[in-house]
Amino acid sequence: VESMRTLKNVAVKRGSITIPCLYDAQYKTNSKFWCKGYYWSSCSIVAYANTHGSTSVTDYPEQNMFTVEINPVSDSGYYWCAAEIGRNPDDGDYLYLTVREDPGLSVESGRVSGAEGGRVTVQCLYSAAYRNTQKQWCRFKDGCCKTVGMSSTSQNSSVHISDDGRSFSVEIRGLKKSDAGWYWCGAGDLQVPVHVSVGGEAPGLPKHQQDHTASGSSVMALCLIFGLLLVLVLLGWVIWKYKQNHLGLLVTDRGCNRSLGLKKPRENAVTYGSGVDRQCTASSASEPDVTYSTVKISPHPS
Known part of the structure; x- marks a missing residue:
């Protein structure tokens, strides 16, 4: 049974690629790395697990697997998925990476x-x-x-x-x-x-990117809730101001009854055509002209 396993001959366009590497459960806590070179004994280490750069190695111990993300991909050649053993020789498996514009x-x-x-x-x-x-x-x-x-x-x-x-x-x-x-x-x-x-x-x-995605969604949700509450508060304030302004019209000023058109005009009332119907009692009418005459009664001759 292979203790380390990956693909064998990977074709890729220039850009980026992610390579999966499986390992035996005995290496769950060992440090993982990505190595470049034809010979295993002399390959040069490119990146260790949980480091991030142009080559990122991410370990998933619960799956007995790590991935190698290369961005950008530039060099063809032999590469190794490997685990650092310590006192014993390190363990690894190789693949050949072919980088071409038209793979x-x-x-x-x-x-x-x-x-x-x-x-x-x-x-x-x-x-x-x-x-x-x-x-x-x-x-x-x-x-x-x-x-x-x-x-x-x-x-x-x-x-x-x-x-x-x-x-x-x-x-x-x-x-x-x-x-x-x-x-x-x-x-x-x-x-x-x-x-x-x-x-x-x-x-x-990688897990750290998934966590950032989840936390970003939570922040957006909180911002949305706060925005809705702010809109409701502003709407309530506008309605309150509207009511206050209109209640100010319901006053009595020197015998003039002012309303919002809820009452019918009284007889002998004058209606002014402004935006709000205003009914004010008309001034008292002038007295009608009266002609006075004197009647003189003459006595009849006896």
Whole structure:
């Protein structure tokens, strides 16, 4: 049984790539590192676990696995996934990394995610030189593979593969939590790693990045709640001011009754056409003109 295991011949375009490395449970607490060189005994250490830079090594002890993220990828050559043993010789497994602008095998996305019960699709593209080679989709943790053109498979029947002569498409249906993890597309001797996540898990992110994502969401939620409360307070203040201003109109000023139009105009009232109906008692009418006359009665002659 291999105590350290990784891929063997990885193809990659210039950009970034993440390499998975599995180790035996006995190395759970040992320091992990990434090493470059043809000979194991003389390879130069590029990065240790839980350090971050152009090459980042992240250890996942609960999964007996660590990942190596290289960004940017620049140099082809032999590399080693390794564990520091101490008094005994260190342990490691090698891979060859081929960096080209047009690699013989590539994927549209090295990370895909889907909801539990849903489906994900991975597109594996190959060059004409690999058209007649064996195409495979394999699960990294146990090496179970499904081969294009073969009905039998060591993976479950939820995995479906189709090949159109330029690429092969892998579809995983009815996703389960157990489907999450690392896989690889294979064509001939080339491999490309792919990470599948299920049910809201952040695909392929180191733990510290997932924690920052969760805390960022909490801060945004608190800001949203505070903003809504502020809007409600301002709205209440505006309504209060509106009521105060209108109540000021309900006053009596020198016999003038002012209202908001809730009463009908009285007879002999004068209505002023301003924004608010105002009913004021009309001034007393002038007395009508009166003609006075004197009647003189003359006595009749006897």
